[in-house]
Amino acid sequence: MSLQSLRIKPKRPFWKLPQHRIPVLSLYKSLLKxxxxxxxxxxxxxxxxxxRQNFRLRRHETSINKTVEHLKExxxxxxxxxxxxxxNQELFQHIDDLAWGRKGRLKEVLDILANWKRPKLHKFVLDTRTHGARILDPHxxxxIPLDKRLYTAPEYKESEKRLPKKNHSFRSDLRIYTVVTQLGYKLWRVRGLKxxxxVSxxxxxxxxxxxxxxxxFHQLEEQLEMVRIEQYMLNMLDPKLAKEEKSFEEIILRELNESKKYHDKVVKLQARKELDVDI
Structure with missing residues (x-):
């Protein structure tokens, strides 16, 4: 006897078996139809x-007896x-009362909305399910939205009285100072205020x-020095190889000249503290 035949296979739960899933899904489709x-x-x-809600709430049921009761229901x-x-007028009237909120869950929701004292929040009622159903399926x-024919949220009008805007002016005892940073930037600071x-x-x-x-700028200088050392070594080996490396030096020199303009300007103005930038 092989080892595979001796291996103990775990039992599959009944809700994963096709003998259970196929009849339940067919019942679900027939109800929707x-x-x-x-x-x-x-x-x-x-x-x-x-x-849909009842089938989704009971999809994790593990008890066979309760599952049979749900299927009978x-x-x-x-x-x-x-x-x-x-x-059948009696059954049709029962469904009509449930759909129009005369009984059942919708009646509870409508009663809550009728006693709600904050009309601005009525438009946020988008789900009529219970709290447990929302937690189980939060997506x-x-x-289950509330139909507009059952309830219309009252119009909310903002109060016309608005407070005048205050002019935030500095107090007379506060003084404004011009501060120059290490990089040369100038800005205002008010002594006594944070x-x-x-600004920070x-x-x-x-x-x-x-x-x-x-x-x-410093990185370009290091790269230029490395390229020149390589050119010197290649020139000693073969002058033809050194000519091919000149293109790299030209690219680095071009970028270095562009970066050097800013570098020299900042160094000079930083020493004199004349760099003034509007903030």
């Missing part, structure tokens, strides 16, 4: 959302829907940009 046969659009929406619901379509695709965060962030950004330009 019957719900589309109702003449009123409001009835169709209510039945569709209700059927679904079969009973299917037979009641068929009877209502065939002319917006599974929301420096705003945006702006100066930090300028310092980083300045440092990047200086680093680039």
């Amino acid at each position: 019957i719900s589309k046969s109702f003449p009123d659009d409001l009835h169709q929406k209510y039945l569709f959302y209700n059927i 679904a079969q009973e619901c299917k037979s009641n829907m068929i009877k209502a379509l065939k002319g 917006s695709a599974y929301r 420096q705003p965060a945006w 962030m702006m100066m930090n950004k300028r310092i980083r940009a300045h440092q990047r330009r200086i680093d680039k």
Whole structure:
């Protein structure tokens, strides 16, 4: 006997077996198909959302007895829907009351909205499900919106009285000083007040940009020196090889000249503290 035949295979749960999944899915599809046969659009929406929600809430059920009860309930619901379509007034009226919010979950939602004292928040009622259903399926695709025919949010008008804008002027005892940074930038500071965060962030950004330009200049100088050393070595080996390396030197010199303009200007103005930039 082989080892594979002796291996103990784990048992698959019943809700993953095709003998269970196929009948349940067929029942679900038949319920949705019957719900589309109702003449009123409001009835169709209510039945569709209700059927989908009940099947999704019970999809993780592990008890066989409870699963059998849920399937019996679904079969009973299917037979009641068929009877209502065939002319049973009592069952049809029951579905009509549920769809129009005269009973059931929609009635609870409408009662809450009627007693809500903050009309501006009515437009945020997009989901009529219970709290447990929202936690289980938080995605917006599974929301059950409230039909506009059942409830219309009252118009919210903002109050016309608005407070006048205050002119934030400096006090008479405060003085403004012109401060020059190490890089030569000039800015105003008010003694007695904390420096705003945006000024600190702006100066930090300028310092980083300045440092990047200086680093680039020194990096180009090092690269130029390396290229010249290679040219000297190649010239000693073969003058023809040294001519091919001149193109690299020209590219580095071009970028170095562009970077040197800013570098020399900043060094001179930094020493004299004459760099003035509007902030």
